[in-house]
Amino acid sequence: MAVITQTPVAEATRGTVPPTRGQGFRPPSSPYDHGLVASLRELWLFREVMEELVKRDLKVRYKRSVLGIFWTMLNPLLMMVITSIVFSNLFRASITNFPIYVLSGYLVWTFFSQSTIAASSSILDSSGLTRKVYVPPALFPIACVVSAVVNLTLTIVPLALLMLVTGGTFSLALLILPVSVLLLAVFSGGLGLILASSAVFFRDAVYTYQVLLVAWMYLTPLFYPETIIPAQWQLVVYLNPVYHLVKLFRAPIYGGVLPDAADFVVATVFSCLVGAFGWWFFEATRRRFVAYL
């Protein structure tokens, strides 16, 4: 009996490895493992690195500004005020409570554009690190999306404030929003992974995307009512995934109702396809990153 109970202790203290080693550390991961499960497990092992990257992103963004993190909340409010002044006369007849209409779309667009732009250069930006220490590269674009989720959560405050002031409706439909955020995050993450990988091989991808994003924004009914979309453009708008994602937010926030089932299905299909393709594309190319960085 005594021998058996002592064996593990003897094992642990024998040899050259000090007994403390290994405790409190991330277990070693093998960079040579392939496959979805291995990659996901690896990301999970590195979750604290991800947390630190997100924290860094949030801290650094407004580091030397007086208002700091309040800018995250102030920014959408001010944007909303400006766009309201600019556009409300134009669309006064067709949109009631224009500020909420704009803000509900603007939140989605800010999330989408900020996270994908940040993700597109995230691998290049971290090259100083990834050439030295092994970190699963997917961590960097995904951290951009996680930061965007945190920022979006913070904008709940100005949004609720504005809804109170303008007399918006707080309905139970708002409870669907976490699902909307998830779909938006999966879509942005998938696209972010594609962009981040492409940018390693073609630096142009970062700049090309930023230009395309402007056109994309105008193809999304953020500031204008859907009714003014000309007939020949309606199909394009309908094929725009962000349009459906916006509606997943706008229906509960602006309309006080659950989103249309059609929007929900289309957004889910787009998100899953882009998310899965993005992951596959990134995994297929990531082993060649170091040669190009």
Add this chain to the structure above:
Amino acid sequence: MWRISEMNAAVDPIIELHAIGVRYRLPRGGVRSIKEYLLQAVRGQLRFDDFWALDDVSLAVGPGERLGVIGRNGAGKSTLLQVIAGVLTPTTGAARVHGRVAPLLQLGAGFDPELSGRENVFLNGTLLGMRRAQIKARFDAIVDFAELEAFIDAPLRTYSTGMAARLGFAVAAECQPDVLLLDEVLSVGDEAFQEKCVKRLREFTDCGTTMVIVTHSAEFVLEECTRAVWIHDKRVAHDGEPQMVVDAYHRFLHGVGEPAAAAVSAVSGAA
């Protein structure tokens, strides 16, 4: 085959490289736009320039060894470190490292200038594989070792190069990796701190940590390393006692003697 001291001969190697080759393949003419790339791919005009950074390198390093890697610029020393760190997957051959590898990060890698010293310790520590709870537990020891108590909450951009290097070493010193990789990083910091680092490195290896250091300092290799490898033109030219390898390297540098072909075949053949 492994030129490991008697002490380690019985222990399994912690780093195993079997005939590894690393090939960089870049599109000829530096294609950098998607349109150009696709056009050339469709026309079948896509040509690649192959460049081998390492070729048929075999190496086995045991626990507690202090391996100095020497060689001329561009010989492949840093690529070797990248393969050991797991950053580069070798094109041919097999690489295995049994345990946690921590590279000693230089200023700029893993440090954010806008974050405070404290925040950077956490960022850097998690990157090197420490859990946050453990960084918290060892935080005071890290700051103490770096001698930066007064500045730990100041942004890193206000640090001098030496101060940042000290912080980087202090984090790596507390993370107890199985393999510690150094790429000419000890050249920063004042002499007193360098001595402190060297002392710490000895403590590491006494506990079984393997150290691989790329350096141009023959003095360091002779004084601190238990073994040396001379990488010449993508291959291992010499592997063995530091004195012997450094002598051979110096003879070559001064124009007497070639990288011994016999040594190359001896090392790679034994794998």
